[in-house]
Every structure is written in C-alpha cells, then in structure tokens.
Amino acid sequence: MILYPAIDLKDGQCVRLFKGEMAQATVFSDNPAAQAQAFVAQGCKWLHLVDLNGAFAGTPVNAAAVEAILASVDVPCQLGGGIRDMATIEAWLEKGLARVILGTVAVEQPDLVRQAAKAFPGQVAVGIDAREGRVATKGWATETDVMVTDLARSFEDAGVAAIIYTDINRDGAMQGPNIDATAALARATTIPVIASGGVSSLADLIALRDCGVALDGAISGRALYDGALDLTAALRALDAG
Template sequence: MILYPAIDLKDGNAVRLLRGEMDQATIFNTDPAAQAETFQAQGFEWLHLVDLNGAFAGSPVNGAAVESILKRVKLPTQLGGGIRDLDTIAFWLERGLTRVILGTVAVKNPTLVKDACKAFPGHVAVGIDARDGYVAVEGWAETSTLKALDLALKFEDCGVAAIIYTDIDRDGALGGVNVEATADLASHLTTPVIASGGVSSLADLRALKEVEHTGINGVISGRALYDGRIDPAAALAVLRGE
C-alpha cells in the first residue's frame, strides 16, 4: 500500500484545510517545493498535490508552485484541482506530472473522463469527495445528489488508474479515517481505491492495511505528517507490512 504525502496549495503556500473550508487554512510551508524535497528525502514514493484555489476557480491557479515541485523532485506526482479539460491534462503531463485527478468534471462531464482515459491511458484518476456519502463538487462548496459509489461505477470500464475517495467531514480534522466506508466502496469496484481524509495515527494506517484486500492500494496523509503525529519511517513500514 502506497502512502501519499499531501501538499495542498493555496496562494502559493503548502497548507492544510479543516473539513475543506478555505478560511480554515493552516500554512505549513511557504516553499512547497522544499516540502516536496523533504518528503522525497523521507523515503516516500509518490506525491499528492491539490491546487485548492484552482478547485474553486475551475482552472489552474498554483501552477508556478506545481512546476517548481516537478523540477525539484523526481517522485511520481499526482495533481487535482481545477483540471477541467483535455488541454489542461496534456499541459500537466507534458511538464512531468504522472497522474491528473479529475473531480468536479467527473460529475458534470463524465464523458470527458472517458475521453481522457483513452487519450492518456494510465494517467487519469478520479477524485470522489463525499459528504455523508454524497459527492461534493466545486472545491467541496456544493454537495450533489449523486452517491459516491454510483459515480465510481460509471468509470469501471474506461481505464481510470485509481479512485481517490475523501471523506470531507474527516479531512484535516485528525478524527480517524473512515475505514468502513472506504473499504465498502473499494469492495464494489475493480478500480484501485486510495483512501483520504482524517488519517491521524499509525493505528489508522494499520486499520487500512487490514482491509487492503478490498482493493485499497493507497492512502493520503497531510496534517498528521506535518505536525508529527505520524512518523514517516514508521508509517512506511506499516504499509509495507513490516
């Protein structure tokens, strides 16, 4: 199971939000690329980036910070937030991004996701952010009437590399990951699932590792890595099964 350290970008800084609220941002590093280098040195194998401003704007906003990260680290990197068309996907993949994450557009234009998977096989993930089981869009500002599982099932046969499932009410709150909901989603899919939201301890990672067989092959952690609640070496060992 892969542990993805998260770098959430707001106004050029690496931040963490509380339950997705933009006015509840804590700045952890004013140099996101330096943060990425730290994660690389700690032994992580991937990076997870989110352009928070871009998620609200509907187009990339923190592009300079993302490009700086891509130039300074060699880790495969995935990015979500404000990616709404094929041109933007191509732009980022050409600059060294490994995987784009499509969120709002997956709800509003699922055909684009399928077209992107055909054009860029293996490089497209779908981000499903849920509040009480229902999908939220536009930087989590709106909650739809679509259930998370129903959305995920739409992309089962089109070559999506992963489903990134975030429980919004737990995100940044350090209240523990929603293992049951994530495992339930994964068990209904053949697409690999990456868990996100609320990871606060090694116990959370152990709990996810125990249900890895359901189809969960990754987990994203942010705040707990920044404030020291989770030791990187210990976390990586847990997910390797050591």
C-alpha cells in the same frame, strides 16, 4: 499500500484545511518545493498535490508551485484541482505529472474523463469527495445528489487508474479515516481505491491496510506536518506488512 504525502496549495503555500473550509487553512510551509524534497528524503514513493485555489476557480492557480515541485523531485506526482478540460490535462502531463485527478468534471462531464483515460492510459484518476455518501464538487462547495458508489461504478469500463475517495468531514480533522465507507467503495468497484481524509496515525494506516479489501493507497497531510505520523516509520511499517 502506497502512502501519499499530501501537499495542498493555497496562494503558493502548503496548507491544510479543516473539513474543506478555505477560511480554516493552516499554513505549514511557504516553500512547497522544499516540503516536497523533505518528504522524498524521508522515503516516499509518490506525492499527492492539490491546487486548492484552482478547485474553486476551475482553472490552475498554483501552477508555479506545482512546477517547482516537479522540477525538484524525482518521484511521481499526482495533482487535482482546477483540471476541467483536455487542454489542461495534456499540459500538466507534458510538464511531468504522472497522474491528473479529475473531480468536478467526473460529475459534470463524465465523457471527458472517459476521453482522457483512453488518451492517457494509467495517468487519469477520478477524485470522489463526499459528505454523508453524497458527492461534492467545485472545491467541495457544491453538494450534489450523486452517490459515491454510483459515480465510481459509472467509470468501471473507462480505464481510469484509481479513485481517490475523500470523506470531507474527516479531512484535516485528525479524527481517523472513514474505514467502513472506504472499504465498502473498494468492494463495490474494480477500480483501485486510494483513501483520503482523516489519516492521522500509524494505527489508521494499518487499519486501512487491514480493512478486509485491498486498497491502492492512503493520503495523509496534516498528521505528517503536525508530527502525529512519522513518514519514515509509517513507510517502514507498510513495507513490513
């Protein structure tokens, strides 16, 4: 199971939100590229990037910070936030992203997801962010009546590389991931699932790894910045398991 350190970008800085609220952002670094290098130095194999402003704006906002990260590390990076048309998808992949994450458009323009996944095999993931089992879009600001499992299953034959499932109420709250919901989603679809939201300790990672169904990975942010989770030790433990 891959551990993805998260770098969430707001106004060019590395931040973590509390339960998806932009007004409750804690700044952890004003140098995203240096933070990325620090994570890589500790042994991570992937980085998870989010353009928070872009998620609300519907277009890339923190492009300069993302490009600085891509130029400074040699591990693959995936990015979500503000990617809502084919031109933006193509532009990011051309700039060196390994994978783009499509969230809002997965609900509003599912055909775009299918088109992109076909055009760029292995480089398109679907981000499913939810509260109480229902999908939220546009930077988590818009609630829908779409159920997580229904959305995931709708892309079974699309060729997407992964589903990144975030329980919004757990995100940044340091209360542990929603293991039951994550495992249920992984059982309901053949698409690899990456867990996100609330991963705050080594015990959380082990619990996800041992949840009874194979997960592709887990994303952690605040716990790494706060020191509650030691990245090197966590990577070592996951490798040993």
